[in-house]
Every structure is written in structure tokens, then in C-alpha cells.
Amino acid sequence: MRNCWLRSFGQLTGVPAAVQVTVAVQREVEAEAALLESGGEVEVRKLGLLQAGAGVPATGARKNLARQSQFEVVGASPSEEEAKTETKVSAAVEIVAVAVAAGVDGKGKKPHLQLNELDAKLLDDLRPAKDSADFFLCQLEASAARIQKADAFSAWELGVDLYCRYKPLHPELFENQRENLKRWLSPTFLTAATAEHPDFKDVLREEAPGVYSFEMFNLEFCNLLLEEIDHAQQTAREALDRPNGMNRYGVVLNQMGLEPLITILQQEYLMPLMTSLFPTESKGCEDHHCFIVRYRADEDVGLDMHEDDSDITLNACLGKEFTGATLSFCGLVTDEKHRKLQHTYTHEKGRAVIHLGRHRHGADNIESGERVNFILWSVSETYRNSQALSRGVIMEVVERRLDMYQRPVLDMARPIEEINSVPSVCLFLEGLPPYRQHQLFQNLLEVANEVHASLGRVDGQVPAIIFFVALQPSGAVPQVREMSAVTASPSLVILDVDGEKRYRLESDKDLDAAEIRGFVAAFREGKLQVR
Numbered sequence: 001m002r003n004c005w006l007r008s009f010g011q012l013t014g015v016p017a018a019v020q021v022t023v024a025v026q027r028e029v030e031a032e033a034a035l036l037e038s039g040g041e042v043e044v045r046k047l048g049l050l051q052a053g054a055g056v057p058a059t060g061a062r063k064n065l066a067r068q069s070q071f072e073v074v075g076a077s078p079s080e081e082e083a084k085t086e087t088k089v090s091a092a093v094e095i096v097a098v099a100v101a102a103g104v105d106g107k108g109k110k111p112h113l114q115l116n117e118l119d120a121k122l123l124d125d126l127r128p129a130k131d132s133a134d135f136f137l138c139q140l141e142a143s144a145a146r147i148q149k150a151d152a153f154s155a156w157e158l159g160v161d162l163y164c165r166y167k168p169l170h171p172e173l174f175e176n177q178r179e180n181l182k183r184w185l186s187p188t189f190l191t192a193a194t195a196e197h198p199d200f201k202d203v204l205r206e207e208a209p210g211v212y213s214f215e216m217f218n219l220e221f222c223n224l225l226l227e228e229i230d231h232a233q234q235t236a237r238e239a240l241d242r243p244n245g246m247n248r249y250g251v252v253l254n255q256m257g258l259e260p261l262i263t264i265l266q267q268e269y270l271m272p273l274m275t276s277l278f279p280t281e282s283k284g285c286e287d288h289h290c291f292i293v294r295y296r297a298d299e300d301v302g303l304d305m306h307e308d309d310s311d312i313t314l315n316a317c318l319g320k321e322f323t324g325a326t327l328s329f330c331g332l333v334t335d336e337k338h339r340k341l342q343h344t345y346t347h348e349k350g351r352a353v354i355h356l357g358r359h360r361h362g363a364d365n366i367e368s369g370e371r372v373n374f375i376l377w378s379v380s381e382t383y384r385n386s387q388a389l390s391r392g393v394i395m396e397v398v399e400r401r402l403d404m405y406q407r408p409v410l411d412m413a414r415p416i417e418e419i420n421s422v423p424s425v426c427l428f429l430e431g432l433p434p435y436r437q438h439q440l441f442q443n444l445l446e447v448a449n450e451v452h453a454s455l456g457r458v459d460g461q462v463p464a465i466i467f468f469v470a471l472q473p474s475g476a477v478p479q480v481r482e483m484s485a486v487t488a489s490p491s492l493v494i495l496d497v498d499g500e501k502r503y504r505l506e507s508d509k510d511l512d513a514a515e516i517r518g519f520v521a522a523f524r525e526g527k528l529q530v531r
């Protein structure tokens with residue numbers, strides 16, 4: 001068995017499960033080939049990303065966290081046995097097996113980063129059952145073909161690159177997070193959050209109705225994270241996304257591989273607090289978007305009043321030295337006086353403020369120095385689904401709008417908000433065999449390109465008809481399916497959320513490019529019946 005060590009990494013934003021696995025396996029296979037060619041004389045470094053995707057059950061307490069783990073394999077001389085390894089099936093299975101053996105049995109060379117319990121559980125889940133391997137591989141191949149052929153997926157690959165390249169400055173932020181957090185959280189908050197009956201009354205300061213603050217991180221953590229962010233910006237700047245359209249100089253922490261840390265922070269320490277302050281909105285708060293904002297005189301100096309695309313927002317100041325840059329609050333967007341200024345909060349290093357995402361707020365201009373804050377947007381699918389009818393399709397929290405606008409077909413799991421206002425062609429393919437998904441995706445792509453060409457599509461602008469594809473029942477897919485009132489796969493629907501209309505293709509024929517083309521053309525000519 002080759003030496004191998006594991007590291008746990010975070011979630012790739014915007015990358016569906018099967019695609020992540022495929023990229024990993026493709027690279028593994030390439031590296032494998034290089035290793036065999038070299039006769040094992042040259043050490044080959046292989047990087048991969050494992051994810052419990054198709055055919056591999058994603059169980060465990062936190063789907064999000066249990067979804068992936070990244071591992072590195074360093075090859076020594078291949079054995080006879082290994083030299084025979086040719087197929088992707090055995091490569092995929094072998095990779096999993098190597099990871100499991102090294103991680104769970106602790107046999108690997110010294111671990112680069114320690115496995116935490118959930119990683120161990122993940123690897124157990126991934127231990128491939130013989131009969132699922134073929135199906136698993138089939139999914140991988142279909143996704144590989146999609147990646148190679150469809151431009152629509154190219155940006156997702158870029159995300160993978162960042163993961164492979166980023167080398168942390170402070171590994172302790174990426175390993176053994178549960179233990180480390182105990183050292184980094186303020187003792188008062190830690191005690192309150194971990195008590196048998198969590199009680200925050202001595203910890204919280206009510207700043208204004210619905211706005212609370214508390215001491216959260218100690219200085220060691222603030223400084224550690226500040227240094228890691230600087231390091232990421234220096235070494236991987238071009239690959240880091242901006243956190244949202246409003247902050248030009250922030251970074252998305254999940255993208256740097258910090259998702260496991262943030263998830264533990266959210267689920268184990270913040271959840272009791274969120275539950276006690278915001279019982280409705282915190283129910284089912286499983287997802288998060290975590291990012292850094294930065295203000296200084298020569299960059300962004302402040303942020304206009306807005307509401308967040310979160311259900312609950314936590315905003316902790318990491319430093320550095322600054323004056324000004326206070327945070328102003330008005331009311332909840334549903335309040336009559338929601339535009340009236342109600343409170344101005346002064347940030348302190350290590351102190352966090354927590355409020356509902358729909359509580360209007362804005363960052364006042366910085367006067368001198370630099371302010372860097374850690375923002376955690378918690379998202380509750382349970383709460384969002386309960387609000388679905390009044391709010392239209394709910395957005396995933398991660399915005400990659402400009403990228404999205406370039407793509408002919410978008411991922412329905414993470415739609416852009418225009419799905420609520422622009423007619424959207426939605427193709428549901430969840431559960432279909434991979435070759436069929438691939439074929440129909442190609443058909444949709446072909447029609448989307450034709451339609452956009454005929455509409456005179458302008459780069460960077462939302463076209464008059466958007467195309468979405470659903471490959472797995474994740475993210476917004478179940479919700480869009482429900483709104484479309486279809487149960488089968490494939491299903492083709494044109495959804496006009498704003499006009500409260502939907503058009504379903506009902507046909508005896510097998511779906512193909514001609515059918516899709518005809519259906520969209522009929523819609524454009526106003527010939528479709530609402531169904």
C-alpha cells in the first residue's frame with residue numbers, strides 16, 4: 001500500500017457532487033498513468049477530491065461536512081499488481097480504499113492533518129460496496145464527458161484548481177478544528193454554548209431590538225485568521241471569488257478549505273445561541289456562506305444599507321486598527337419603519353453581532369486604518385421552504401453572477417435570482433442514467449445556444465429566457481420541481497414565476513433536441529397553453 005495522507009477540506013461552491021468526484025478521479029487516473037510510465041522512479045504527487053456523490057451514500061450528521069475530504073497520495077514504486085491497474089473503476093475504488101486504509105486504520109505516513117471524527121465517518125461511508133462501484137463509475141464518466149464538452153461547467157473546474165493549489169499558512173485552522181475552537185472562543189461564550197442547558201443572558205448585550213452582540217473570538221484566533229487570509233490573498237488571489245457583489249476585497253472562507261471549521265462553529269457553538277434568539281429562522285440552519293469583508297481608505301470604504309441573503313447573520317470583527325466603520329441598523333424589511341435608523345454599533349476586535357438577514361443594515365464609512373470582519377450567513381432550508389410561496393424560488397447563498405451570466409445553461413440547484421422574474425426553461429433530469437442525462441443536457445445546451453444567439457445575447461446581461469438543468473435533487477431543485485408540478489424525469493417546463501404561469505411539455509415522444517426546440521419556439525410565439 002502506498003503512503004498516503006489525508007486532509008480535510010471544505011466544500012467547493014457551485015460544484016455538484018458527481019462533478020467533483022469526476023475531476024478528482026480524472027486527475028488520479030492521469031497521475032496514475034504518469035506514475036506507471038515513469039516506472040515509479042519519479043515521485044508523483046496526486047491530488048484528489050473525494051465526495052460522497054452518486055452511488056455512495058452521503059450519511060452522517062452533517063451532509064455538508066460529510067460530503068468531502070481531500071487527500072494527497074504520494075507514489076512510490078508501483079507493484080506488479082498496481083501496474084495492472086488500468087480502468088477507472090479500479091482507480092476510483094483504489095483511491096477510496098487507499099484513503100480509507102490510511103485514514104481510518106492510521107497506517108499512512110505521518111498525517112498531514114489529522115482526521116476528525118466526521119472525516120472518519122465519511123471514509124467509512126465511502127468504503128465502496130462492490131455492486132455500487134459500476135454505477136458510481138458510470139456517473140463519473142458521464143460527468144467527465146460533461147466537463148470536457150460543456151463550457152457551462154468550466155468555471156466549476158476552476159474551483160477545483162484552487163483546492164488543489166492552496167497551501168495553508170496555519171494548518172491548525174484546517175485540522176483538529178473542534179479541539180482548537182475551544183482554545184479560540186471566548187471563555188464566557190464557550191461556557192454558555194456548551195452548558196447542558198445553554199444560557200446566554202450573561203453573555204449577550206442587546207444592542208437594539210433583534211440585534212445582539214457578544215464576545216466571541218479571542219485575539220489569538222483573530223490574528224491567526226487575519227494572517228491566513230493575507231496569505232490566501234497573496235498566494236491564490238486570482239482563484240478566490242469575491243464574497244458577493246457588494247464587497248470587492250473580501251474572500252470566501254469555504255473556498256479556502258475552511259468549511260469544516262465554520263461548520264463546527266455554526267453547528268456546535270452558534271446553534272444553541274441562534275435557537276434561543278431566533279427559534280423560527282434557525283430551525284434547520286444547516287447551510288452557510290462565510291466570508292471576509294475588508295474596508296480601508298483606498299479600497300471599499302463602506303457598504304450601503306441592505307439586507308443579507310441569509311436567514312441569520314453573524315458578523316465578528318477580526319481587527320485590525322481603525323476608526324469609523326461603524327455598523328448601522330434600521331428595522332426588519334417587513335417593518336413599516338424599516339428605513340429609519342435605529343442603532344449604530346461600534347465594532348470591537350473579537351466581538352460579534354448577530355441579527356436576522358432581513359434586518360436592514362449598512363457599514364458606515366471608515367475614517368482611518370483597516371477593518372476586517374468575519375461574516376457567517378446561516379441559511380435554513382426548513383425556514384426558507386416554509387416561506388417559499390411568498391418569496392418565490394429561494395436563492396442559494398453563493399453568488400457567482402457574472403460567471404453565471406456567461407453560461408448558456410445554469411445549475412438549477414443554485415439558480416440566479418432572475419429565475420423569479422425571467423421565463424426559465426427548466427429541464428429535470430434527476431435520477432436518470434448518466435448517459436441519458438448527458439445526452440439531454442447536450443440537447444438543452446444546443447437549444448439554449450441557438451435561442452440566446454437569436455435573442456442577441458449580451459455578455460454580462462441576463463438573457464430574456466434562461467435555461468436551467470437539474471441533475472440531482474439538491475439545493476433549489478426540489479422546490480423548483482414542486483413549483484413546476486412535475487414528478488417524472490425527464491420533464492421539461494417553462495416557468496414564469498412572476499406571471500404565475502407554468503408550461504409543461506406533455507409528449508408521447510422521447511425527449512430530444514427537436515422536442516425541446518419546438519417547445520421553446522412555441523412558447524416564444526405565445527402558442528403554449530398554461531398547464
Ligand SMILES: O=C(O)CCC(=O)C(=O)O
Pocket residue numbers: 247293303308315327361362363373375
Ligand atoms: O461591514 C460590516 O460590518 C457588515 C458587512 C455586511 O453587512 C455584509 O457584508 O453583508
Ligand SMILES: [Fe+2]
Pocket residue numbers: 306307308361
Ligand atoms: Fe450585510
